[in-house]
Each structure stands twice: as C-alpha cells, then as structure tokens.
Amino acid sequence: MINVENVTYMYPGQQREVLTAINLIIKSAEIVAVLGHNGSGKSTLAQLLNGLVVPLNGQVLVDDLNTRAESSIWQVRSKVGLILQNPDNQLVAHTVEDDVAFGPENLGVAAAEIKQRVSAALASVEMSDYLNWPPSRLSGGQKQRVAIAGILAMQPKYLVLDEATAMLDPKGRKELLNITLKLRSEGIGVVMITHHMSEAALADRVVVLYEGKIAAMGTPQEILSDVNQLRLYGLEAPPIQQVVFKLRQAGMDIPRTIMHASELVEALC
Ligand SMILES: Nc1ncnc2c1ncn2[C@@H]1O[C@H](COP(=O)(O)OP(=O)(O)OP(=O)(O)O)[C@@H](O)[C@H]1O
Ligand SMILES: [Mg+2]
Numbered sequence: 318m319i320n321v322e323n324v325t326y327m328y329p330g331q332q333r334e335v336l337t338a339i340n341l342i343i344k345s346a347e348i349v350a351v352l353g354h355n356g357s358g359k360s361t362l363a364q365l366l367n368g369l370v371v372p373l374n375g376q377v378l379v380d381d382l383n384t385r386a387e388s389s390i391w392q393v394r395s396k397v398g399l400i401l402q403n404p405d406n407q408l409v410a411h412t413v414e415d416d417v418a419f420g421p422e423n424l425g426v427a428a429a430e431i432k433q434r435v436s437a438a439l440a441s442v443e444m445s446d447y448l449n450w451p452p453s454r455l456s457g458g459q460k461q462r463v464a465i466a467g468i469l470a471m472q473p474k475y476l477v478l479d480e481a482t483a484m485l486d487p488k489g490r491k492e493l494l495n496i497t498l499k500l501r502s503e504g505i506g507v508v509m510i511t512h513h514m515s516e517a518a519l520a521d522r523v524v525v526l527y528e529g530k531i532a533a534m535g536t537p538q539e540i541l542s543d544v545n546q547l548r549l550y551g552l553e554a555p556p557i558q559q560v561v562f563k564l565r566q567a568g569m570d571i572p573r574t575i576m577h578a579s580e581l582v583e584a585l586c
Contacts (some may be wrong), residue, residue, distance in 0.1 A: 319343040319397065319475055319506065320367055323375035335361050336529045339375070339451065343475060348497065348507045350517035350537070353526030354551030361511045362526070363479040366508060395424060398468030404460035404478040408452035411446065413463050416452055420471040421582035431470070438466035441503075442496050458489020462496060470502075476500060477508040482516065494519060514541060514555040518569055520574055525550050538574040557581060 321341040327334050334360045343349055343366070353359050364370045365377050368384035377384040379393045381450050402409060410416040417435045426434065439445045442462035452460060462483055468476060477499070492514060497507055509520060515569040523540040527531040527550045533540055541547070544554040546561040554562065561575045564585075571584040 318345070320378040321362075321365070321375075322378070324357075324372040324377060325374040326365060327373050329508045334373075334529055336344060336365070339428060341524065341534075343442075343506045343508055345474060345506045346433060346501055346504045347522065348501050348509055348520040349507060350523045351510045351526060352512075352517055352522035352523060352550075352552055353512070357526040357551075358529045363477045363508070363510055366475070366477050367399050369399070383548060385465065391424075392485050394470045395420070396473055397475045397477060398465075398471065398473040399477045399479065400461065400464055400468065400481040402483045402486060404457045404464065404509075407464040407467075408460055411451055411563075412448070413439070413450050413452060413455075413466075414448045414586050416463060417466045420467050427498045434472070435466075437552070438469035439463075440467045441469055441499070443492075444458065455563040456489060458485045458487075458492055459492055461485065461489070461521055465493075465496060465500075473505065475508070477510070480512060483512065487527040490516075492574060514553065514558075518555060525552070527551070538576060541576070542573045 321339050324336060324339040325334055326336040350457050351359050368390050371385045371396055379396050382389045382393050408416050410419055414435055416430060417438055418431050421431045421434050439448065442465050444459060444462050444466060452463060455463065485493060497509065501507055508514060511517060518537045520537055523535060523537050524531055525540060532550055541558050542548060542576050544558055547554050558579055561571060561581060562572060565573065575581050575584060
C-alpha cells in the first residue's frame with residue numbers, strides 16, 4: 318500500500334503550506350478519487366505519491382519504501398506511475414512501440430522481455446494495432462492509453478491519474494475509465510484526480526481536498542450526496558445527486574444515496 322503519514326508540504330521559497338497533515342492509505346485493487354477546487358493541492362499530492370516531491374514533515378511509504386530515501390527512489394517511481402493531463406507532453410518516441418519500451422529500457426530490462434512487456438501493455442489498453450504508429454497521429458484518448466501502456470510496461474503497482482481525462486472527448490474519457498476499472502481488477506491501486514464528479518462515482522473511496530487539507534473522505538454515495546457540503550468545498554455534485562437533493566427538499570421520500578438515473582427512476586416509480 319501507499320501510506321501517506323501526516324504529510325505537510327510547502328514549495329521551496331514559499332511561506333504557505335500547500336498540504337497540511339495529510340493522512341491517506343491507497344491499497345492495491347482500489348480506486349481512490351481525489352476531488353478539490355483549483356489550487357487545493359491535488360497535483361502536489363500526486364507528486365508526493367511517487368516521490369517527485371518529498372514531504373516537508375511526515376512521510377510517504379510506498380510498499381514500505383520511504384520516498385525520501387534516494388537509494389530506492391527509482392523503485393518508488395517504477396511502482397507508482399503518474400499520468401498527467403496533457404496527452405501531448407507524455408510521449409517521447411517516434412513510434413508507439415518505442416514509446417512503451419522507453420520505461421523498461423531505462424530500468425535495464427532485457428530486450429526479449431521488453432518485447433513481451435510492450436505487447437502485453439498495449440493489449441491491456443487495447444492499442445495493439447498501433448504498434449508502429451507515430452504517436453503524433455493518435456487521438457488524445459489513444460495517446461493517454463499509450464502513456465498508460467508505457468507505465469504498465471514498468472509493471473507498476475499503483476497508477477496516479479492527474480486529471481488524465483480532462484482534455485479528452487466523451488468517447489476517449491469513457492475508454493480511459495474502462496481501462497482504469499480493468500487495471501483495478503488486475504490488482505493495481507489507482508488514484509484518480511478529477512474535476513468530473515461523475516468519474517468520482519466510479520471510485521471505491523472519494524477524498525475531498527480543501528485548501529490543502531483532507532476535508533472529507535468516504536464512499537461515493539456518502540460524499541457525492543452531500544450537495545450543500547460539496548458546495549462549501551467549491552464543488553458541484555453530479556446532476557443525479559442534485560436532482561435527488563431537490564426532490565428530497567421538496568418533501569419526496571427517496572433515499573439520499575441514490576447514485577444512478579436508473580435507481581432514481583425506480584425509486585420514483
Ligand atoms: N512549483 C510551485 N511553486 C510554488 N507554488 C506552487 C507550485 N506548484 C503549485 N503551487 C501552489 O500550490 C498550491 C496547490 O497547487 P496544486 O497544483 O497542487 O493544486 P491543484 O489542486 O492540482 O490545482 P488544479 O485544480 O488547478 O490542478 C497552489 O496554490 C499553487 O499555486
Ligand atoms: Mg492540478
């Protein structure tokens with residue numbers, strides 16, 4: 318597991334803590350969604366999880382490896398893959414195959430094994446047909462999937478998606494979410510930072526960051542149905558939760574924790 322223990326962080330030269338007393342555990346085979354207003358500290362948290370930045374106070378342990386220890390930092394980075402928002406910034410090679418091979422090559426994996434890993438990773442994100450394509454000819458969603466394949470080829474245990482769907486069209490977003498669910502079923506722990514509240518509904522747990530602190534943590538049902546509280550954190554509940562909230566305010570006796578349109582239809586009927 319990734320264990321974030323009482324972590325505080327301040328950027329060098331700054332006076333203000335951007336994260337304060339963060340305690341969080343990420344386990345294998347779970348999806349944890351992280352929500353929060355702009356500047357609440359989500360991307361900083363993402364970088365703390367794979368050791369790109371190290372805590373000012375407290376510690377981050379990745380399968381017991383302290384991200385502060387320089388001797389194990391490459392192990393930490395290959396265990397915790399990070400996918401960023403802009404698909405164009407993440408692919409480095411001239412073909413999809415070379416791009417996915419880049420990570421394991423840097424880890425010193427033998428050539429024959431790299432070939433196997435590349436083909437398994439591309440199969441996993443359903444991009445096997447694009448092996449010889451130049452990344453520049455792929456759609457945004459396909460680029461993100463290739464970037465994920467590049468991480469899978471390093472055999473990570475955790476994947477951190479920092480608004481990885483933000484620049485994708487609805488189809489690309491849906492495909493990426495399906496891949497995320499599949500990776501969870503294969504045992505990977507996923508941290509999904511998102512502005513899309515409906516994506517948080519797919520998670521096992523939801524964490525809300527507000528001004529650098531964990532303001533709320535719970536199941537999607539608990540967190541997303543708390544429409545007024547979310548508003549105080551600068552977030553809008555998904556449409557279904559807002560409708561449920563208004564219907565309940567109007568006196569209808571329906572469960573607060575309805576998550577999907579089909580459940581709402583059933584409750585109303
Ligand atoms: N390199 C940096 N140096 C100084 N301050 C920074 C740096 N990066 C981020 N910050 C500040 O840290 C705070 C948290 O930023 P962070 O990027 O973690 O927020 P975020 O929740 O990811 O925001 P967004 O939703 O806009 O992506 C912000 O106030 C930001 O201005
Ligand atoms: Mg961010």
